[in-house]
Each structure stands twice: as structure tokens, then as C-alpha cells.
Amino acid sequence: MADKTAMIRLENMTKIYPMGKRELTVLKGITLNIKRGEMVAIMGASGSGKTTLLNLIGCLDRPTSGSYYFEGNEVSGLNSAQLAQIRGEKIGFIFQTFNLLSRITALANVELAMTYSGGVDHERARDALAKVGLADRINHRPVELSGGEQQRVAIARALVKNPSLFLADEPTGQLDSHSGEEIISMLTSMHSERGITLLLVTHDDNVAHHCQRIIHLKDGEIIAEEDV
Amino acid sequence: MKKRLNYLGNIWSTIWIGISTHKLRSILTMLGIVIGVASVIVLMSIGNGSKEDILNRIGSLGVNLVTIRPAATMGFGGVRGVPGQSSSTLTLEDAEAINELPYIKVVASSYSESMQLIANGENLNSTVNGITTDYLTVNNLSIASGRTFSNFEYNQGSTVAIIGSDIVDTLFSDTDPLGQQLRMGNIMVTVIGVLQSEGQSFGSADSSILVPLTAMQQTVAQPRTANGGHVVSTISLEITDQSYADTVTNEVTTLLRTRHQLSTNAENDFSINSMAELVATVSETANTLTMLLGAVAAISLLVGGIGVMNIMLVSVLERTREIGIRKALGARERDIWTQFLTEAAVLSLTGGIVGVIFGWIVSVVVSRIAGISTLVSADIVILAVGVSVAIGIFFGFYPAWNASRLDPIEALRSE
Structure with missing residues (x-):
């Protein structure tokens, strides 16, 4: 509450998964601040805990211990319905594997996001697809679209809710370099034009250097932060 | 009001996605209910029809x-x-x-x-x-x-x-x-x-x-x-009037006992049968028969319901990723639960309606070809459709609960 500009504040957050009799500690006390309007990359090797961190920030999961303030409100103690509401209204996800429903059209996929936040509005869904350059492909199903186009549908789906936070988990991981560039420039311009807070998990240094800050994770700990 | 309509619209489009994108599976799910409801309709219409038949024949002898x-x-x-x-x-x-x-x-x-x-x-x-x-x-x-x-x-x-x-x-x-x-x-x-x-x-x-x-x-x-x-x-x-059957029976008994000079503990030397009494007995028997036929058919409806559950469980498994996506987009457990439960109910309601139409046609054909009287009455139709929806909800409950409890991260990771 104190710091209005802090979009996300994590205090000594841990995540431990039970693995049969043993426990697997994925995050070992993460303390992190992300300001409103920032564009931050999280980098690290596989298994460093970056996706788990992103899932926690995206309210898809709850931390084992520690505090998480989202827009100044403690959310680590919220129930699943309240977390779902935050996901629906405040957060737009972009996944490496796009995660579109394959049997319905691009437009229906975008409208799906609106189902759980405020209600379907065909005009806004069309606008969102137009903004990502897919105005002429709204009635195509994902299988009829290229990887880059599918990811653009996913961006439109995130965009249509007008969220305050974008979370992208290796958004270019399955794209060729040209499509990857397109997606990154699209995300960058959304950030600069709309002031959306953007958190990006990536392996790719080129992608990371579009961001303002890079956080390096290793074995569940932040080992370095650099400003670009 | 508008928000409520919007909400209903959302549920409907969600369910339509679920049903229309898996047409064959949806049809197979419905088939069990269709057959169940149709057999309830056919068997109960035969039961009702023969009751009407018997009562008409009795009626031809004069109910009074x-x-x-x-x-x-x-x-x-x-x-x-x-x-x-x-x-x-x-x-x-x-x-x-x-x-x-x-x-x-x-x-x-x-x-x-x-x-x-x-x-x-x-x-x-x-x-x-x-x-x-x-x-x-x-x-x-x-x-x-x-x-x-x-x-x-x-x-x-x-x-x-x-x-x-x-x-x-x-x-x-x-x-x-x-x-x-x-x-x-x-x-x-x-x-x-x-x-x-x-x-x-x-x-x-x-x-x-x-x-x-x-x-x-x-x-x-x-x-x-x-x-x-x-x-x-x-x-x-x-x-x-047939409602006087009992009164008349009693009066006649008293009169005849007096005329025949029977002592108080002697048995009647005559017997009195009224059609009204026969009609009551026969309709009771016929109703029992109809219920029995209905019960036999209800078993097939139950099997249909288990089919709904089976296919809904498979559907939840197959659509795990979809559930994950929906949850990431902000769906609450209740939304997922409502979605799958309503989907099951809509499938079985549709199956019920198709079953009624199908059963109706079959019972007409049966009465034409086999010469058996059939009678499809409104209460059978309402009962069959109501039961089919209830079955959909009952057997859809567990799969829907399963779906709603899926962990979004696990669900998103599944193939």
C-alpha cells in the first residue's frame, strides 16, 4: 500500500514441492520488487525456478512461505476463487506453447478470455486481433495459423482484458527468429505505448536485452540483477 | 439483468464449444440417454395403452x-x-x-x-x-x-x-x-x-x-x-352413477338377506359384483404393470446415465489442457464445475428430447404393426425428460467436480 508504484513485491518467498518422502525446494527465498510499467526479463538455466516464479506471480500457485503483494495487496493468503479473479482481471498470460483452444477460431479464443472477466464483447475482441495484425484471420482456427500468428492470437487474448500485468513464459521459444522478433517488438511497443508492466521469462539474450532489467535466477535464488 | 444475460450467454457459448467441437462423442453420450428415454416412453405407452384398452372393454359392458x-x-x-x-x-x-x-x-x-x-x-x-x-x-x-x-x-x-x-x-x-x-x-x-x-x-x-x-x-x-x-x-x-356402486351393493345385500330370511350369522346365498369395483381392481393392476415396465426401462436409462458419467470423465481427461487455459484466463472452480455439469445436463436433456420423439415414433409404429394399443401421455413425457436431466446432473457431478479441482499449472502442462 505504501509504495503505489510497486506492482509486485515479493518478500522472502519460497516454494517447496513434496516429492514422495523428500521435498523439492524450487524457490529459496525470493525478494523482488517490480514497479508499475517496468519491463523485466527473468533468465536462468532449466530448473532454476523461473517458471515456478512466474506461476506464483501469475497467481496460478501459492507460495509455501513468504509474502506476495500484488498492487499493494497481500495475495498469498487468498482462496482459489479470489486468485482466479485476479488472473481474470489483472493478468495476461503468454505461453511458449501458445495454449490456444485448437478447435475454435482465433476470435473465439480471444472471446474466451472475456468470458471470465466482464463478459464477451465482439467488437473489442475484433479490435484486439486487429491490433496484432490478424484482422483478416479472425475466423481461422489455430491449426490454420503459423506459430507466429498463433502467438499473436495469444497476445490479443491477453490484451483484450486490458490487464495491468503481462506474464510471458518464453514467448519466442517455439518460433523462428523472424517471428520471434515480431512478437518481441509487438510486446515492446505494447509496453511503451500502453505502459503495461511486462515480465518475461527467456533463455535468449537478445530478447532479454529489450527489457529494462534482467534478473538472473540459479537454483531458486536471485544471483544477479542488471539494468539494461 | 444485462449482466445476468451476459453470464448465461457466456455459459451457453462455453458449453456450445464443448459440445460442438466433439460432435461424435457428444452424440454417443446422448445415445445412451436417447435409448433409455425412448424405451421408457415405448414401454410405458404400451402399459398405458393396454390399461385404456381393458378399461374400454369393461366400459363396453357398462360401468354402471x-x-x-x-x-x-x-x-x-x-x-x-x-x-x-x-x-x-x-x-x-x-x-x-x-x-x-x-x-x-x-x-x-x-x-x-x-x-x-x-x-x-x-x-x-x-x-x-x-x-x-x-x-x-x-x-x-x-x-x-x-x-x-x-x-x-x-x-x-x-x-x-x-x-x-x-x-x-x-x-x-x-x-x-x-x-x-x-x-x-x-x-x-x-x-x-x-x-x-x-x-x-x-x-x-x-x-x-x-x-x-x-x-x-x-x-x-x-x-x-x-x-x-x-x-x-x-x-x-x-x-x-358408478359412485353409488357401494351403496347399492349394501342396500341390495340387506334387502336380499331379509327376503331370503337369512339369520345374522349365515352367509349370503347370493353374490354381488359391480363393474365399478372391477374397474378399480383392473386399473390398479394395470398401473402396477405400467410401473413395472417403466422400472425395466428405467434400468436402461440408468445405464445411459453411467455412459454419460463415463464419457464426461474421459472428456475431462482429454480437455485437461483446456481447463488449464480457462483457469489461467480467470475461470474459478465454480465456473469449470458449472461448465461441465451444464454440459452433461444439456447433453442428457437433448438426449431426453430426442428420446421422447424417437420413443413416440416407435410406439406409434408398434401400435400400427403389432396392433398393440399405446398411449403416450404428458406425464410420461415430463417424467422421462425430467429424469434424464436429473441423471445428467447426477452422473455429471463427479466428472465436473474432478475438472474443477484440477491444478491449473498441472493442467497447462498436460498434453
């Missing part, structure tokens, strides 16, 4: 009919007393007394005797009924051709006869029976009427030979009781 017969005689090695023998205690005079009771419209008596009939060189042993003039009215019999006898003819003891269609076939095969002579015992009677055929039915009148009781007395010595009454085999009454 009350029949009084002598009590079956016992103690002769099980040999039944021949009508008209000394065991018969009912008399014409009893009938006249009964006629004075309230709620009674008409009273008729008949005296039956087995006799040899000869006509056209054909020979037949049959029961001949000597009847009073109102016998046809009371027993709901009608004349197909010719006429009945008049009061005048009755009083005169005219030797005329009204015969059933089976008798016509046997004695007069191809010729017109009207006006023909028939030897009955030692008198000749003239056929003046033929009864309307009733088909195969209770105590068919088709094999009847009816003559005026006064004519019968000319050839058969009608027995008399000790105090001089004219013995008859049956007394039949038409009451003003």
Missing part, C-alpha cells in the same frame, strides 16, 4: 352394471351347481323388490338353461337365456340387425329370439338369419334380431341366445322356490 348371482354351491365334490337348480335362490320377485331401491335405473333378470338348438339341419348345444325386456339395456348390448322384442311380445310370451353373431355363423352360416325358425327344446322360435358383435371380450355376448323369459317358460319348467318365487339365474341392475 351390478350383477347379482346365486352364491356358488359347494360341497358336491366341487361340481358347480347348474344354474336354475335348487341352489338358485334369486327370484323375479327379488328383482321387483330391488327395483324399488334408490339409485337404481333399470333392473333385468335372466334365467339360463342349457338346451339343444336345431336349425337348417345344424345342431348346437348352447345356453339359452330367458330375459326380461330391459336385459339388453342393462347389459349394454345392442342389436346389429333386426329388432328386440316389445313389452307386448314379452307379456304374450311370443316365441322370438335374438341371437349372437357366433350362433349366426354356426346355425345359419351364409343365409340371413332374420325370420328363420329355430327349434329350441320342444318349441320353435323365430329369429328377430342379431346382437352387435363385441369381439373377444369378457363374457362375450356373441354366443348368446336370448328369448323372452315368458317364452322360455313354455318349454322349460322354471323352478320355484319354497315360497313360490320364480327362480332366475342372474339379476342385473343399472345404477344411476
